[in-house]
Amino acid sequence: MTDTDKPFRLLPRLTDTNDYFWTGGEHGELRFLRCQDCGTWIHPWSPRCPSCLSKNTAPEAVSGNATVHGFTINYQPWIPGLDPPYVIAIVEFPEQLGLRLTTGIVGCEPDDVYVGLPVRVVFDNYEDVWLPFFEPVA
Amino acid sequence: MHVGERGAVITGIGQSDVGRRLFRNPLDLTLDACLDAIADAGLTRDDIDGIATYPGAMDQPPGFSGAGVNDVQDALRLNLNWFAGSMESPGQLGSVINACLAVAAGLANHVLCFRTVWEGSAQGTGGRAGIGVGSNVKVNSGKLPRIGGFMQWTIPYGAASAANWIAMMASRHFHEFGTTREQLAWIALNARRNAEVNPKGVYRDPMSLDDYMNVRMITWPFCLYDCDVPADGSTALIVSRADASGLRKQPLQVEAVGSAIHGRPSWDQWDDLTTMALRDAAAQMWTRTDLKPADVDVAELYDGFSFITLAWLEALGFCGKGEGGPFIDGGERIARDGLIPLNTHGGQLSSGRLHGYGFIHEACAQLWGETGERQVVRPGGRQPEVAVAAAGGGPLGGCLLLTRR
Numbered sequence: 001m002t003d004t005d006k007p008f009r010l011l012p013r014l015t016d017t018n019d020y021f022w023t024g025g026e027h028g029e030l031r032f033l034r035c036q037d038c039g040t041w042i043h044p045w046s047p048r049c050p051s052c053l054s055k056n057t058a059p060e061a062v063s064g065n066a067t068v069h070g071f072t073i074n075y076q077p078w079i080p081g082l083d084p085p086y087v088i089a090i091v092e093f094p095e096q097l098g099l100r101l102t103t104g105i106v107g108c109e110p111d112d113v114y115v116g117l118p119v120r121v122v123f124d125n126y127e128d129v130w131l132p133f134f135e136p137v138a
Numbered sequence: 139m140h141v142g143e144r145g146a147v148i149t150g151i152g153q154s155d156v157g158r159r160l161f162r163n164p165l166d167l168t169l170d171a172c173l174d175a176i177a178d179a180g181l182t183r184d185d186i187d188g189i190a191t192y193p194g195a196m197d198q199p200p201g202f203s204g205a206g207v208n209d210v211q212d213a214l215r216l217n218l219n220w221f222a223g224s225m226e227s228p229g230q231l232g233s234v235i236n237a238c239l240a241v242a243a244g245l246a247n248h249v250l251c252f253r254t255v256w257e258g259s260a261q262g263t264g265g266r267a268g269i270g271v272g273s274n275v276k277v278n279s280g281k282l283p284r285i286g287g288f289m290q291w292t293i294p295y296g297a298a299s300a301a302n303w304i305a306m307m308a309s310r311h312f313h314e315f316g317t318t319r320e321q322l323a324w325i326a327l328n329a330r331r332n333a334e335v336n337p338k339g340v341y342r343d344p345m346s347l348d349d350y351m352n353v354r355m356i357t358w359p360f361c362l363y364d365c366d367v368p369a370d371g372s373t374a375l376i377v378s379r380a381d382a383s384g385l386r387k388q389p390l391q392v393e394a395v396g397s398a399i400h401g402r403p404s405w406d407q408w409d410d411l412t413t414m415a416l417r418d419a420a421a422q423m424w425t426r427t428d429l430k431p432a433d434v435d436v437a438e439l440y441d442g443f444s445f446i447t448l449a450w451l452e453a454l455g456f457c458g459k460g461e462g463g464p465f466i467d468g469g470e471r472i473a474r475d476g477l478i479p480l481n482t483h484g485g486q487l488s489s490g491r492l493h494g495y496g497f498i499h500e501a502c503a504q505l506w507g508e509t510g511e512r513q514v515v516r517p518g519g520r521q522p523e524v525a526v527a528a529a530g531g532g533p534l535g536g537c538l539l540l541t542r543r
Contacts, residue, residue, distance in 0.1 A: 011282045012290035043407070044291070070313075070411050072305035073358040078298035088297040088357075090306050090406045102303075102406045104295040115313035127282060131294050 008081025011129045017045040020059035025123030025130025029061035032099070041096045062099075064121035066091035066134060069100060073110045087113050091134055107135030141426050143235070145242030147389035148540065149378040150179025151502045156338045156371035156490050159258040164204025164372070168254045169213055171372035179376040180386025181248060187219040188246030190237040190377070192230045192253055192494065194223030201260025204372060210252065220245040228397035228419055229440070229530025230494025231538060235395045237377035238538075249377045253495035257368035291406070301365055301443060303405040304531055305357040308445040310411040312359060317448075317463035319359050323350040324466040325444035325480075326363040326487050328473065333484025335511040340367055340490040364444040369490030373499045390505055393524075393539040396423030403533040412460070413449050416528065416535030420453035423526075423537050431455040434539075435522035436504045436514050437478050438497035441485040446531035451480075454526060454537070479514045479522075494529030498538065501525035505542050 012022050021044075024031035033042040035049035036056045048055055071089035087105040092098070105113050106122065119134035152174025154167040176183055195206025207223040210216070220240045227233060230253060237249035285293050297303065311317050327350060333339030345363065353362045378389065396419035401409045408414065424430070431454060439450040448462040456478050457465035466472055472480035483489050483500040490496070503509045504522050514522050521542070528537035 009282065009296075010285050010293045012294060013284035013286040015286070018290070070306035070310040072302050072309060072360075073355075074296060074302055075355045076299070076301070076357060079293075079296055082296045084296075086296055088292075088295050088302050088306065090411065098407065098409060100406050102292045102295060102297055102306075115309060129294075133295075 006124070006126070007083065008079065009126055009131070010079065011126055014128065022129045024059070024061065025125065025132060028123070030064050030121045030132050031059040031061050033057050034060040041099045043099060062093055062095050065137070066093050066119050066121070068105065068113060068115055068117040068119060070115060071105065071113050073113070085110050089113065089134070091119060101132065104133045105135070106133045112136070139426065141394060142242045143238040143392045143395045145380045146238035146377050146392040147380050147382065148375055148392065148502055149248070149382060149385050149387065149389045150175045150177070150181065150376040151499050152176070152178055152374045153338070153499055154372040156340065156369060156492065157258065158340050158367065158369055158490070160256070160370040161259050162370065164254050164256040164370075165209055165213060167256070167370065167372040168205040168210060168252060171254070171374040172210060172214070172250055172252055175250065175374035175376050178386065179248070179378070180384065181376065183214050183216060185248050186214070186216055186250045188237065188240055188249030189216070189218060189221040189223070190233040190240070190249050190251045191223040192227065192233040193225035201255060201257035201368070201370075204254025204256050205252070210250070220249070228399070228536030229534040230536070231498060231527065231529040232397065232536045234375070234377060234498060234538060235397055235536055238392050238395060241377055241379045247379055247382065250374060251377055252372060252374040253493055254372035255491060255493050256370040257491060258370045261368055288405070299357075300532065301357050301360055304443045304445055305360045307411045307414065308359050311445065311448070311460075314412055315460035315463060319351070320347070321463035321467045322359065322364065322444050322448065323347055324469040324472065325441060325447045326350055328466070328469050329441060329481050329485040329487040329489070332474065332482050332512055333488035336483050336489055339484045339488055340369055341488045360443060360445075363487065366442050366486035366491040367488070369492065371490055371492050373492050373495035375498060375502065387506060388543055390502055391541045391543050393429060393541045394423050394426035395539070396420055396537040398422040399533065399535065405532045408533070413453060414446070414531055414535060415533050416446075416450055416530060416537070417453045419535040419537050420450065420455070420528070423539055424455065427539055429524060429539065434478060434524050434526050435516050436482060436501060436525040437480050438483070438501045438525065438527045439481060440494060440497060440529040440531060441481060441487050442491070442531055444487065447481065447485070449531070450528050454528070474512065474514050482509065482512050482514055497529055498527035501527040501540055505540060
């Protein structure tokens with residue numbers, strides 16, 4: 001697929017506090033910041049672990065498995081070039097209760113999505129950004 | 139417990155013309171509302187020594203802010219002893235809570251509170267289409283546009299609106315408690331039947347459950363009628379010291395306020411997505427008064443999206459957690475002659491997105507018995523004596539309990 005065939009997307013502005021997240025897909029990894037002292041996963045980035053206040057944090061990859069925690073099928077054309085319908089979901093990761101992402105669900109019909117659906121990360125590359133989407137686990 | 143907000147009363151309310159698209163200068167609308175409120179209190183502008191507003195002056199999004207503190211201070215040449223205008227507050231009514239604290243602290247005598255929107259005119263005839271950027275941007279620059287801040291986490295996926303974010307919370311509520319669209323509809327249907335008898339209602343034609351179920355979907359489970367209608371209008375009120383004198387009307391007592399948020403201030407990292415920050419604001423409010431939910435005669439609860447109202451009903455204890463769907467089903471309990479009259483002016487769903495301030499305006503008007511055909515009369519012919527006004531969804535939430543003295 002060439003870039004021009006893909007739906008238009010507004011992209012995150014990369015900074016030194018989010019690039020590990022948005023570029024991890026280049027290496028097939030979904031990365032969150034993690035406290036190296038107490039193990040807490042931290043999202044979004046913060047200078048200290050919110051659990052133990054340690055500054056000893058580093059990006060680490062999660063498994064990429066998740067569960068649909070809530071979702072919506074969007075029908076409104078908010079963004080010219082990004083045509084509805086499409087599914088937006090909040091997915092939760094097994095690594096930590098409450099560790100979540102807002103994302104898109106791909107690889108299935110919108111009506112096939114439900115709360116509790118097991119999904120797995122797939123990356124879609126735009127310029128220097130690898131957007132993590134999620135598709136149902138086969 | 140020291141309940142400092144009880145040192146505050148509401149002494150007057152005002153509102154400009156309200157409409158879908160008025161094409162009027164927003165500061166002009168603002169001054170109409172402010173002068174209306176000052177006169178309603180029996181005051182003059184020389185008495186006003188404080189201003190509180192939400193969100194303060196902002197250029198974007200289009201029509202979101204019609205005036206800031208400085209605009210109104212300068213236009214009316216006010217001498218201020220205290221002022222505040224900010225988005226970072228417990229919802230839109232956080233500005234009114236600020237005003238209560240300012241008069242209770244003795245920093246000001248009479249605080250003019252206002253909120254102006256002109257989103258109807260500013261968004262134009264294209265409707266609530268989005269955020270004004272799209273594929274044309276790439277054509278011009280050759281690169282995709284970039285977003286920072288919270289929106290970086292949502293907008294790459296087309297989750298451009300709070301409609302999407304709140305819809306995902308509704309889906310969670312549907313999942314955990316079996317809530318249905320047919321139940322949620324009653325927030326919209328109740329709003330419409332109240333707007334029918336509100337001369338300032340924006341949409342006043344009767345709406346049926348069939349109308350609701352057949353209108354176009356915006357972001358499942360929300361259809362068009364689950365989303366408030368962008369409008370133009372300004373609403374104002376005067377918060378005064380409890381010992382204020384020389385007033386035109388009997389002041390309304392600020393009995394208690396709720397401003398708490400005990401979870402993460404986030405649309406998607408919040409601990410329980412079947413509810414929102416309003417959970418904590420509502421709980422806090424009831425710790426600051428001996429009154430109970432059963433004492434409330436009128437509930438004016440934010441409906442930027444229908445599900446937010448359901449969440450407020452649960453959080454404020456008008457029904458149990460998760461029981462909001464069955465509670466509103468059929469619409470009897472929330473009707474003007476029901477157990478808890480709800481959004482008696484038509485809410486933002488039918489009477490325009492005045493963004494929080496419409497609810498406190500209506501709460502006051504109901505307590506003062508000024509609402510004409512839609513006036514609530516409680517069993518036994520009693521005038522409403524206790525009202526709750528609440529605003530905000532997601533990480534925003536604040537509420538006030540008001541009583542007739």
